[in-house]
Amino acid sequence: MESAHVSAIISAAAGISGVLLGNIFVLIKEWLTKRKTAKQDTTYLGIIVVSHLDRFATGCLNVALDDGTQHGQPAGERGEHVPVITPPNFRPLDLDVEWKLLPMDLMYSILRLPDQQDQLHGNLTGIHQFNYDPPDHIEYFQARRRGYAVLGLQASDLATKLRLYVGLPAEELDPGEWNRDKNMRDIKSDIDERVSEGHLRNTTQQQ
Template sequence: MDTGNVSAIISAVSGISGVLFGNSFVAVKEWLVHRGERRKATEYLAIIVVSHLDRFANGCSHVAFDDGTAYGRPAGPDGEEFTPTTTPPVFQPLDIDVEWKVLPVDLMYAILRLPDQHEQLQSWLAGIAEFDDDYPDHTDYFRKRRREYASLGLQASDLARQLRKHVGMPLEDDPAPNGWNRDQELRELIRQIDAAQAEHNRRLAEVTAKTPAVSTPE
């Protein structure tokens, strides 16, 4: 192979290498820019959505601690009937102007599904209230309302914690300056309600066991 051909080949290879290197540099630069923009979009989403989730969890907490009384007395207009004193909170994630697609699918799905779970809970409680004949205490209705809203509040709080962790935000698990911790209080409330329900079921089983069976005439 003569010197001219070698020089031509070298020149061609150098040209191709230069083009490939240039294209690779542009691709890497675009990837880094896109990565930075995605990171900023994710951090912005986390800051905004965590705030909404925390407010929703607080609203659920207010409902969970609503036992139908006001100042220690039944909150009904007649002063005898127990009635809700709180309005359920609202969480509408699709109204929040953020880029949801930057989140992992499982986390995005769990957050966007929260309003559906809330709607199902409200429908379930409405059915209980419609057929509730436990006037004026409405014990079963309030027990279920309080427990399920406590559970929903903890779920929203956990999603906020996952979102904080995803972007490296502080987890904020420390109690408030007065020592009150919302999530701890909600977990304790669930424990108390479950214990009361278990005791109720135990007593009901004892009464049922002691009640003689009624024979029907043939």
């Protein structure tokens, strides 16, 4: 009788253990499936967003090169410098990706790019309204070109960070190959130097 009781307990314990193990295996399988899906979704996000960031950065370079002339001549009427290149658009929230898969700081930086572009346009509008200086509009074009060079470099840097996070291969340029980011850095440095020289010249004249 006692032996039968022990056997019943062992059988019950074995049944419970079997159920628990079965549940654990199911949970592990579900976890592995979700992990695989999340990795695939993250890789997809990286491919899509990196492509858009790179195109945006290239568009920013095109604006940074725009000094209001065409073929060396003022692009507007009566010798006035006017914008030739239309600024690029980057609308991350229109992309069909799961943003929550990214770390908060990286996601925040990417999603803030349109806000930074809006701030730049607000600054340019202020210069155009309150420091109107035809026909060259030097201050306006310096601010526009520099602002887009900085914005393009930020987009390119975010693309690099996103590639690294999702495991995409880094972009490698051959020596002497055209370098978009170097062009933007050179534009920024050149404008900073000209602005600094202008401030120094004004200070000297006032003295």
